[in-house]
Amino acid sequence: MVxxxxxxxxxxxxxxxxxxxxxxxxxxxxxxxxxxxxWMRVYRLKNGKPFPQAEECFLPxxxxxxxxxxxxxxxxxxxxxxATDYDMRTGIVxxxxxxxxxxxxCMAACPYHVRQFNWWDPLWPDGMERSLNPDVSVRxxxxxxxxxxxxxxxxxxxxxxxxxxxxxxxxKEYQTACTQACPAGAITFGDLNxxxxxVYKLAQPDVAHEGQSRNPKAFRLLERLGTNxxxxxxxxxxxxxxAGDTAVQKA
Amino acid sequence: xxxxxxxxxxxxxxxxxxxxxxxxxxxxxxxLSIWSQNWAxxxxxxxxxxxxxxxxxxxCPGGCGISVRKVDERVVKVEGLKGHPVNDGGICPLGLSxxxxxxxxxxxxxxxxKVNGGWQEISWDKAIQEIAARLxxxxxKDQPQTVxxxxxxxxxxxxxxxxxxxxVYGSPNFIRTPSIQDSYELALYLTQGQRAxxxxxLANATYVLSFGSGIIEGWGSPPxxxxxxxxxxxxxxxxxxxxxxxxxxxAKADQFIPIKPGTEGALxxxxxxxxxxxxxxxxxxxxxxxxxxxxxKKISGDEFAPEAVSKLTGxxxxxxxxxxxxxxxxxxxxxxxGRGNGRQIAGNEQEFLAVxxxxxLAGSINTAGGVVAVPEPDYxxxxxxxxxxxxxxxxxxxxxxxxxxxxxxxxxxxxxRLPEALNAGPSSPVQVLFVNSANxxxxxxxTPKVEKGLKKIPLVVSFSAFxxxxxxxxxxxxxxxxxxxxxxxxxxxxxxPRPIIGLVKPVTRPLFNTRHTGDAVMQLxxxxxxxxxxxxxxxxxxxxxxESLGDKWDALKEEGYxxxxxxxxxxxxxxxxxxxxxxxxxxxxxxxxxxxxxxxxKAFPLTLIPYDTLRLSSGTGGSPPxxxxxxxxxxxxxxxxxxxINPADAQKLGLADGVDAVLSTPKGSARVKVxxxxxxxxxxxxxxxxxxHTAYDRFLAGKGININSLMGxxxxxxxxxxxxxxxxxQLTKA
Numbered sequence: 001m002v003x004x005x006x007x008x009x010x011x012x013x014x015x016x017x018x019x020x021x022x023x024x025x026x027x028x029x030x031x032x033x034x035x036x037x038x039w040m041r042v043y044r045l046k047n048g049k050p051f052p053q054a055e056e057c058f059l060p061x062x063x064x065x066x067x068x069x070x071x072x073x074x075x076x077x078x079x080x081x082x083a084t085d086y087d088m089r090t091g092i093v094x095x096x097x098x099x100x101x102x103x104x105x106c107m108a109a110c111p112y113h114v115r116q117f118n119w120w121d122p123l124w125p126d127g128m129e130r131s132l133n134p135d136v137s138v139r140x141x142x143x144x145x146x147x148x149x150x151x152x153x154x155x156x157x158x159x160x161x162x163x164x165x166x167x168x169x170x171x172k173e174y175q176t177a178c179t180q181a182c183p184a185g186a187i188t189f190g191d192l193n194x195x196x197x198x199v200y201k202l203a204q205p206d207v208a209h210e211g212q213s214r215n216p217k218a219f220r221l222l223e224r225l226g227t228n229x230x231x232x233x234x235x236x237x238x239x240x241x242x243a244g245d246t247a248v249q250k251a
Numbered sequence: 252x253x254x255x256x257x258x259x260x261x262x263x264x265x266x267x268x269x270x271x272x273x274x275x276x277x278x279x280x281x282x283l284s285i286w287s288q289n290w291a292x293x294x295x296x297x298x299x300x301x302x303x304x305x306x307x308x309x310x311c312p313g314g315c316g317i318s319v320r321k322v323d324e325r326v327v328k329v330e331g332l333k334g335h336p337v338n339d340g341g342i343c344p345l346g347l348s349x350x351x352x353x354x355x356x357x358x359x360x361x362x363x364x365k366v367n368g369g370w371q372e373i374s375w376d377k378a379i380q381e382i383a384a385r386l387x388x389x390x391x392k393d394q395p396q397t398v399x400x401x402x403x404x405x406x407x408x409x410x411x412x413x414x415x416x417x418x419v420y421g422s423p424n425f426i427r428t429p430s431i432q433d434s435y436e437l438a439l440y441l442t443q444g445q446r447a448x449x450x451x452x453l454a455n456a457t458y459v460l461s462f463g464s465g466i467i468e469g470w471g472s473p474p475x476x477x478x479x480x481x482x483x484x485x486x487x488x489x490x491x492x493x494x495x496x497x498x499x500x501x502a503k504a505d506q507f508i509p510i511k512p513g514t515e516g517a518l519x520x521x522x523x524x525x526x527x528x529x530x531x532x533x534x535x536x537x538x539x540x541x542x543x544x545x546x547x548k549k550i551s552g553d554e555f556a557p558e559a560v561s562k563l564t565g566x567x568x569x570x571x572x573x574x575x576x577x578x579x580x581x582x583x584x585x586x587x588x589g590r591g592n593g594r595q596i597a598g599n600e601q602e603f604l605a606v607x608x609x610x611x612l613a614g615s616i617n618t619a620g621g622v623v624a625v626p627e628p629d630y631x632x633x634x635x636x637x638x639x640x641x642x643x644x645x646x647x648x649x650x651x652x653x654x655x656x657x658x659x660x661x662x663x664x665x666x667x668r669l670p671e672a673l674n675a676g677p678s679s680p681v682q683v684l685f686v687n688s689a690n691x692x693x694x695x696x697x698t699p700k701v702e703k704g705l706k707k708i709p710l711v712v713s714f715s716a717f718x719x720x721x722x723x724x725x726x727x728x729x730x731x732x733x734x735x736x737x738x739x740x741x742x743x744x745x746x747x748p749r750p751i752i753g754l755v756k757p758v759t760r761p762l763f764n765t766r767h768t769g770d771a772v773m774q775l776x777x778x779x780x781x782x783x784x785x786x787x788x789x790x791x792x793x794x795x796x797x798e799s800l801g802d803k804w805d806a807l808k809e810e811g812y813x814x815x816x817x818x819x820x821x822x823x824x825x826x827x828x829x830x831x832x833x834x835x836x837x838x839x840x841x842x843x844x845x846x847x848x849x850x851x852x853k854a855f856p857l858t859l860i861p862y863d864t865l866r867l868s869s870g871t872g873g874s875p876p877x878x879x880x881x882x883x884x885x886x887x888x889x890x891x892x893x894x895x896i897n898p899a900d901a902q903k904l905g906l907a908d909g910v911d912a913v914l915s916t917p918k919g920s921a922r923v924k925v926x927x928x929x930x931x932x933x934x935x936x937x938x939x940x941x942x943x944h945t946a947y948d949r950f951l952a953g954k955g956i957n958i959n960s961l962m963g964x965x966x967x968x969x970x971x972x973x974x975x976x977x978x979x980x981q982l983t984k985a
Contacts, residue, residue: 009467010499011865012881016344019877020328023296028878031888044883046929051821052509052895054929056502101284119670121292125876125948127762130325140293179329183474183483184343184467200603250664 001149001176002202002218003060004136005235007186008042011057014039015179018062021150025122025139037116039147040178041061047239057240060187062178063147064229065206067211074227075106075115083144089096091192091230092149102145107144113224115146129171150176165196173199192230203232219244262406279579284711300851305752306334307741309734311594311870312404312432312750313472314744315346316811318720319735319758322696325814326735326759331474336814337753338474346474346870351875352733353762357717357948359853360763370728375766375774378727379415382683383778385710386420389682390779395421395645397682401666403428403871407742408796411631412772412787413687415926419636419786421645426652427576427664428689428871429973431589432745433597437661437970438607439836444824447624451587454479454622457582459490460574460590462515462606466490466500468862469592469869471746476808491574492516496895496937497930498591498862507930508574510564510861513976514845515588516602518571519609521560523551525575528611532579532657533614541611542825544834550605550842563845565932583620584613590976591618591863591940593618595694597961597972598666599698601843617820624820625750628742631799636786640672651680659971661836667695667813667973673704686712687731687768688871692721693944696964696975697918698957700745714768717872720946729763732757737767738793740800740807750815752800753946754807767792767856840882849963850917850979859916859936859980861958867941874941876950885926885937892921892955895928895937904982912985914938914956916978918963921956936980 016041018024030036040062047055066073071086073093079085083099084106086092107115121141124132132138135152157174161167171190171244179189192198192205201234204214210228213219217234219241220227269766270276299322308315308329316335320328329349332910333340362374364381372908373381389397400471402416404410405427411496414425427433435449453459453476455467471569484490484505492504495512510518526532527548537544551558557568564571578584588606589598607622614619650658651672652665659665669691673679686707695701705724707712717732734755741753769792777784789795797804803813825831848858865882868874885893894914896906906912908927913920923938931937942955965975 006484008475009480009503011467011473011477011876012344013342015349015881016347017342019346019880020350026876026880026950029889030293031882031884033884036768036880044885050506051497051929051932056495056497056930058499058502091668093940104882114927121290123292123357124355125296125950127356128351129294129296130352131327131354132294133327134296134298134322138296140287140290140292141288180340181341181342181347183338183477185341185478186481187449 001230002188002199002232002234004186005057005059005078005233005240006189007124008058008060010042010044010185011183012042012177013181013183014187015042015059018147021133022136022176025124027120035119037118038144039114039145045240045243050080055239057235057237059233059244060178061112061114061221062231063093064112064227064231065091065127065148065149066227066229067091067197068226068228074109074111078105080105080111090154092154093215095144095146095148097139097143097145099135102142102144104144111225115144117144131198144236155221162236202234274525279374283819295491299325300530304756304758306735306758307740307755307811308349308651309741309755310345310349310868310872311469314741314747314753315473315474316474316753317342317343317346317349319349321758332811335812336749336982337472339478341474343865344471345865345870345874345879347876348877348896349735351877352737353759354873355717355875355948356715357873357946358763359716359718359722359728359731359765363766364729365366365726369390371473372735375420375729378729379778380773381708381772382727382774385683386779390421390641393644394682396423396648397680398422398683398685399424399426399651399683400685401426401428401689401691402687405664406628408631409687409738409739409783411633412769412795413685415633415786416772416776419638419642419783420647421642423646423648424651426666426669427668429595429597431596431598433662433664433972434589434600434603437600437605439759441604441661441834442607442611442825443624443833445624445626445821447626447691448743449746450623450625451585451677451746452620452623452748453585454482456483456583456585456730457488457620458578459483459583460486460584460586460609461490461492461500462506462519462586462602463494463512463590463591464500464587465498465591467503468499468591469865471593472744472866475744476745482721487664491577495932495935496862498672502930504777508566508570510566511932512590512858512935513848514564516599516605516843517555517560517563517845518566519586519588519605520551520555521557521564521571521603522575522578523547523605523608523612524651525557525572526579527551529574529576529633532612536610536614537618541830541832542830543833547608550925557660562711579613579838581673583615583618585615585621586610592869595940596975597967599846599927599967600840600970600972604837605843606719608832608838611832616830623748625743625748626821628750628752629753630801630803631736633799637782639782642782645702651764653971658817662970663971665971666691667966668937668971670695670697670701670704673707673771674700676742679707679709681708683710683712684708684720685714685724686713689872690715690719690721693719693722693957694959695960696959697975698960699919702833714771717763719873720944723946729768729771730763730844731768732761732765735759736761736765738796740796749818752803752807752813754811756808756811768814845963846967846974846976848979849965852979854917855979857934857936857980857982859914859958860977861940861962862937864938868893869941872949873947879950879954884927887942887955890954891924892942893924893926893940894982895926895931898927898934901925903926905984906982913983913985914961914980915983916961916980918978919961923956925982936982
């Protein structure tokens with residue numbers, strides 16, 4: 001995935017698209033963002049200068065899908081229940097809700113705060129449960145959940161292609177809900193290993209150096225940790241690229 | 252048997268060892284976790300066949316195409332429609348939450364009548380008969396003009412049916428809610444002689460100068476402008492945002508020019524001054540296609556020289572002069588105005604004219620990359636209704652809001668003046684008020700005053716599908732279907748530079764005992780009888796819609812939209828057949844003056860300004876739970892609304908980040924949380940628009956503050972338009 005921060009407007013369509021696609025629950029008071037579940041979250045970065053030199057930039061943060069070294073993502077390495085795994089074929093870090101028993105080691109291990117815990121049972125107002133998507137299981141209390149790049153969409157698309165005799169997924173067959181919804185066209189999604197895909201051209205990953213980008217505008221979050229993430233950000237502003245390598249400020 | 256220490260210990264240890272060896276505890280723990288994970292209230296969404304229906308979104312005037320995903324009969328998700336000329340697959344957060352609105356607990360499920368302050372269910376026929384009886388009574392008393400109708404649009408078949416009803420009944424009081432449409436329509440009419448909507452070809456502009464317009468905060472059609480903005484910046488175009496606060500639009504613009512809010516018009520006139528002085532205007536347009544441009548010199552005289560404008564706006568004189576040069580020197584410049592999302596305020600007409608003149612000086616009228624006059628839709632061509640004597644007489648009466656009267660001859664609708672009229676005398680000049688797709692009790696300025704006025708109306712009938720603030724105050728609710736359950740036309744996409752018609756299609760069967768407002772109006776007309784009934788010859792709303800759309804119906808049903816592909820803007824229709832910088836009508840308007848924020852500078856040293864976000868509903872309805880969930884911590888914390896203030900001001904007031912404070916304005920006060928922000932100009936306090944609902948569900952009601960309850964109405968002197976941009980305020984430690 002490549003997210004162009006110059007284009008991102010911080011509107012929040014990706015967040016809501018994700019919630020609607022993945023049956024993310026909501027609560028009466030969801031203002032405490034440490035307790036609120038949001039697989040995709042838009043952060044606000046500031047350059048820290050006083051008015052009127054102050055600048056802001058918005059940074060959507062899905063799961064970064066770390067490969068680490070040979071698939072040793074921070075969260076996968078610590079999960080005692082094998083509820084989360086790194087898929088060498090797709091590069092997606094999975095999360096299997098029924099295997100998770102809620103120890104939350106993965107939450108502590110994740111450098112990006114992408115994992116969230118269900119402290120409460122998901123409850124929908126009477127009748128609204130009819131809007132739930134049958135392709136994604138509803139998670140119960142006591143487990144951890146996170147973004148999986150809309151894996152159900154991958155399964156659907158792959159089944160379709162496989163049935164037709166194909167083996168390679170064309171770019172447009174598999175797109176995440178956030179990519180599809182973004183009205184500014186800031187998110188691009190595809191196969192980082194496939195030179196024909198737009199993401200490859202934008203991210204220009206250097207496989208010899210753990211996917212480091214050759215595009216001077218591109219950066220990855222906390223790249224120095226060696227997490228080898230699958231989400232590349234583009235920005236023409238240097239302070240934004242620098243902010244991506246320190247700590248993400250509170251929105 | 253005697254229990255000694257030894258036997259006790261062997262029993263306990265043996266028991267523990269035995270239990271540990273049996274599978275029982277492990278089985279029980281396992282069962283317990285499986286049981287707890289299968290609690291009945293964790294829903295398992297039923298599987299089924301997935302289908303998609305192409306339709307049109309009605310949640311704001313943006314006119315986006317939507318693709319609604321269904322699993323069997325359930326609506327699961329609303330997505331953007333790929334290939335749609337407005338949004339091409341993109342969609343805003345509100346549009347994405349459509350399914351939550353369909354299944355919302357705040358929907359009105361059946362017609363309701365207020366009895367002794369509480370709601371009682373009533374049948375459709377009985378409700379319509381009772382309302383019709385009151386309407387007949389008023390006609391018998393020769394007072395048909397005391398019926399008024401409030402709606403957020405005056406276009407499309409439903410609005411036309413409401414207008415037709417009022418006309419043949421005998422009331423001129425159809426009132427559209429205020430928005431920048433009012434001021435843009437008037438600007439186009441005055442200068443180009445056309446009754447048209449303003450479209451903006453942002454995608455093809457090379458330089459956009461925005462006077463506070465929230466290009467990415469809900470202004471116009473959000474997904475269209477998002478796409479257009481990305482496209483133009485990609486091609487090397489630049490955007491300059493003029494505003495008092497670093498809004499999202501300002502943050503994403505190429506240049507942010509901070510000025511004092513409320514002085515945008517002065518800046519526009521200052522730019523005109525520089526452009527004229529340095530001869531930077533496009534001679535071809537000004538000399539060949541316009542008339543009266545010499546008058547510009549008068550309205551942008553020395554009082555609008557850069558130094559003078561600098562004093563008014565707070566921007567440096569050099570920046571003003573450079574801005575004028577950059578604008579006039581760009582290949583395809585475009586200037587736009589109307590603060591924030593432009594949905595509740597019409598604005599200062601002279602400011603809109605000044606910005607429109609800027610476009611004319613740059614030749615950006617009816618061109619690629621410019622402002623385009625999009626003609627009003629013409630497909631609704633019904634036979635003139637036959638009027639009886641009562642109706643003809645009623646239609647001669649002055650409008651209750653004063654629009655088109657002697658004070659404001661150019662304005663068409665002035666809903667902002669209605670509360671004043673209602674509160675003026677002992678009895679209300681409006682006896683019956685119909686409200687459809689509008690929520691005046693929430694969206695007008697100074698809501699306590701609005702509420703007081705509405706309470707004086709003996710009969711208020713709401714067509715709202717949701718229990719909103721106005722519906723809660725009504726005497727009858729005749730609930731409409733929500734947009735996923737009904738047919739309807741969307742006659743335009745606001746700000747889109749071409750004529751387009753969208754069709755709203757029923758995606759699912761109506762869930763409740765609701766009825767299409769078009770049908771309800773027709774049935775009401777039939778119940779009133781006489782000429783009123785005769786004016787509605789259609790069997791149903793759907794028949795009326797199909798007849799009105801004529802040969803476009805099939806294409807609309809198939810594609811979901813119809814767009815004029817070979818659109819050429821019409822020639823100017825002024826007397827001179829040219830673009831008129833001045834004429835008799837324009838001369839009638841008082842000269843530009845920056846409108847002051849109400850309140851005393853000493854008691855209220857700060858100025859409160861509203862701002863908009865796409866994470867709250869910008870349309871008529873309330874925000875669904877997903878939107879409230881996605882709000883930033885700078886907007887809402889628990890149930891407290893937040894205000895942004897510059898750290899320098901906060902220090903003077905002794906306020907720290909996150910503390911509780913009391914925000915007071917001449918209209919009221921409220922408890923708020925203080926957020927320090929370097930993105931706001933000293934002297935200002937900013938609060939979001941769209942919170943503080945008293946109606947709707949527990950996910951929205953009681954959260955934050957309705958800024959309109961703290962704001963006061965500001966009238967544009969020439970037109971009577973609502974021009975409130977801020978109010979004086981004070982912030983004190985709680």
